Amino acid sequence: MVIRISKGSILILCLVLTNCKDSNKKLKETTVVSNIEKTLNFNLESAIADCQTQLERAVPKLTDLTKHPRFIEKEDTDWHQVPNDKLMWTSGFYPGILWYAYDVTGDNKWKKEAIKRTEVFEDFKNITEHHDIGFMMFPAYGNGFKIGDKKEYKDILLTSANSLATRFNPNVGTIKSWSNKMHPRWKQHITIIDNMLNLELLFWSAKNGGNPVHYDMAVKHAETTMNNHFREDLTSWHVIEYDSINGKVLNRHTKQGFADDSRWSRGQAWGVYGYTMVYKETKDKKFLDFAKKLADKYISLLPEDMIPAWDFDVQSDPKEEKDASAAAVVASALIDLSSFVESKEEQVKYLNAGIKMLNSLSSKKYSGVGKSDAFLLHSTGAKSLGWEIDVALIYADYYYIEALSRLKKLEKK
Template sequence: MVPSGIYILALLALVIAAYAATPQLAPAEQLFSPLVAEKIAKVAAAPPNPIQYPQYTDRVEGDWIWFKPDEWTTGFFPATLYAMHKRAQLCPSISGNASQWLELGRSWSTGEISLEHNNTLGHDVGFVSYPFMLELGVNSKNATAQTAVIAFAADLAARFNPIVGCTRSWDTADPTDFQVIIDNMMNLQVLFASYELTGNQTLVDIAISHANKTMQNHIRPDGGSFHVVEYNATTGAVVARFTSQGYSNSSTWSRGEAWGIYGFSNMFKHTRHLDYLETARRMAAYWIRNTPSDGIIPWDFNAPLVPPRPADSSAAMIAVNGFLLLAEQEKSVFNESGAIYYTNEALRMLQANTALAWRPEWQSLLANGTVNNPEHNNLTGIVYGDYFFVTAGNQLVELGLASCV
């Protein structure tokens, strides 16, 4: 019998209470290696002409493979440069000049400007918005960033179907075939960012509706998740639940689960709706319960062990950030033991997966990422894995849980 969500949450509460006295774990020391700044700066200093963006590496030498700007991953390298701007403010002795990182972030972001009016990204406009949202954190009056965030949010809102209650993820030949992927929980952030600029409450309403439907139809009772839910665009009925990048239609693809943990924690941060916090907890409980004893995150939690299933360091790094965000939300509701619990789980995951994937000789910071295992694209460095690796280090310093050396 599958445990109910209430049973899982009750069990988790007992585990958290017992875990509260656990000593704080140390962060992965590679987070603050001089190689972090050196490798990112070397790539940033030589942009291709015309502009292209790194997405993943080859599997042998670890050299970046470059893609045109109209890709869902385009925003991650510029966002990494903004993360290094933050790192240089936090750790100037090992990270270089903050203003130079900021200039690099702005320079690399210019290649995305054309996407405001002409892109094929669909729902992924949220991901390419990252550097512009980060720019607004530096200079809230930056007109270029404001225009980009508002335009990309409008693109995402235009994909909302009120009958389904979601924004469409992938376009299909049949207009009644309305597919939504769990990844889209991450794109909702641009709606909140645009709301802060415009006061357009409709954007928040769309985000809440999408999150509610995802919570209802993507998340299983045990806290695992479906990758894709297909709706009928005319009736709003669920037609099918399946996977595109996971092992099977009934399995839990780890990167999708990581998007969900982060996405629902973020929805609670913005709305204070407790259902989102409880959903993030349930998904985190599934993650912890299904993580192997060595701490290495597999590309799919239900993939067979034989032949050896590849790891996904990118899913691990997204989840690290998601767990730290969840810990922050637990603190906000005065659940200190829960905050300690999720923080220690994040540190444990960070240690194990960094030890596996750290590659000083590669252009990427980490290896052992899985882009798309059904297409045999694994054992690579991945740009979003590196981005979330850097941001994890920044968060730990800001929280007083790590030093810069």
Template sequence: MIKEKAHGGLSMTTQLEQAAQFILTKTKQNILSFGDQLPTGTAEGKYKFADNGFWVGGFWTGLNWLCYELSGDQQFSAAARASKSRFTQRLYEQQETLDHDIGFLYMPTFVADYKLTGNLEARKIALDAADRLKERFNEAGQFIQAWNVWESGEAFSEENRGRIIIDCMYNLPLLFWAYEETGDEDYRRVAVAHADTCANTIIRPDFTTFHTYVFDPSTGQPKFGQTFQGYADDSCWARGQTWAIGGYTYAYKYTGDKKYLELARKLTEVYIDRVEPDFIPLWDFSVPNPSEALRDTSAAAIAAASLLELAEHVEGEEKEKYVQFADNTLQSLYHNYSTKELPDNEGLLVNACGHHPAGSDIDCSLIYGDYYFAEAVTRLLGKGKGYW
């Protein structure tokens, strides 16, 4: 349990309850205007939408499931299911639009529904999604191909045939869950192989991470690390580091292999050592002129949720350290970076950084930042069952 401590005269539990109420109130307001649409990031405080959810659609559904757990209010469970047809159409009729982020799309949606309500149809859809993720496995290189070829003949796009990205580590729980549900060893085999390949390539010897890593798709031979969303090929993109922390924590949870736990610990130390004093990281840890660089609250939220999961697998002072760090991160997010005093802003957190090099979703709210903020609050209140 977290220690009670004051902030502005309020206990930490009271602050968490206030944060939870803030999340519930704003999400309920958004339900009325969003309908079955899937939000991505904000522009001038209003969410934009993607018809098929892009790679982030599952987080709006997951946010509603979290609110259902926090409140028991069936308005949230109804909202969580409102976009079902968008996800099923994409899975069964538009498979060419899917990439390795299948876990992000179908874990906080259909796996969550099954875990919370026992919905067997949701279970089947989630298992079908796991099949699509498993099919992306490159046997020669022992990795899951991240992205599809966006533009035939263009060099970077062609390299996608042999590309992994660090985000995929957080998608592996879909395969581990499918193994536990079915007993089919192939799901586990693919997930473990990918985790091991990432450990040997995309994670550097100093436990920073490349954003992407490229292999020869025919032979599986490792070639080089490269960035797409980070500052430089040899930099450490903050959100990527947090995807790695959570991904290896869950790999340990599902396998019990302590090498994954050790990786999660080492990756966490890098993050803790490099995060800013207010617990919110710069968008990339390697940027020049840090005082002028943008923050990324979405990375902070992912870190908080991931460290609360990591804390479940360690004991004593180490456990307390991770929980306290997550506490401090949530306090900073809620008091300094939330929209609690911006009632017309549809997001929960401001100052998130989506794709800095492309100038896309800069200094805004991002639906996955909002989701992980809510997940961490729900966890600390002891009300979340976990969807990963």
């Protein structure tokens, strides 16, 4: 018997085989994530459930809309709340946590709470006194726009981006971070490594009907920082003081690290996260290459539990406090980075490191479950200044739940 196959049947067969190959590729990508989680004994859904448990414990206590939670002292269980002042850079993280809680659980009660806690900050859209408007507005209104589909937040975000853009100095090529009145040690244009994360607001603006120049500002800031903020070994200074007129570097110092030439761990974390985000927004390979180099350096400096001391230069002393906030920032960045790199080896390397960090953060040693209202314990804000030493920090919790959200999306990809 002769079986005749038409050209149309062959075409259909080819399409079916092609779709099978695409499905197999996606299945393999998902399998990589789940296999690493199983190997490291990390339970994503359990970690998400713990976050929900902590919020159910904390939210009923946080009823004063004129304040927001910032830290929990080591001997306390409740959040210490601070006024919603325009100088308080941490104000956007709590509403951002609520938006991510809605994202990872689908529970509408977190969306309602997020809206309530976000919209008290609308007046902050006009802040021009410092760079932190990005930190303050994007976790709250940006996540509300993206996760909560609150399109009415668009104009608030665009105004916020315009306010941030006023601090860009074209002579220097960066956004000025602090005012000299606030930080009199430096007399001219100050840029700190933290400022990399504020660029996301400018990128968002340029993509969503704002001034297209915002994109150029963000790229220029990233390029200038890449050229001046990092040592040959790829570790970062915290503070750079530039000449406001000719853009030359005047000083390289620190505010929150152990010493001017030390490697402040959260500063290194801001760099890893910042350049991963800049690549995501630009698709310029030089930023991806730099993000990978920074990530590799950061990982190489870590202790066995993947949670750094507050400064890498004091890490050899076991009495020095840890900084879980730095670990949460980098864990979130590495999960993102793993989805951008091309080789399977790099995907596994960065995803493996990110999940290891999450596994450690969710362990009994660092988890706040049953001990306080926070997701995470053992963060350090600024030991060199005597602030927030070995405490729970609101931004540690924010980047932790963001990392969980990113990992969950990667599983579903």
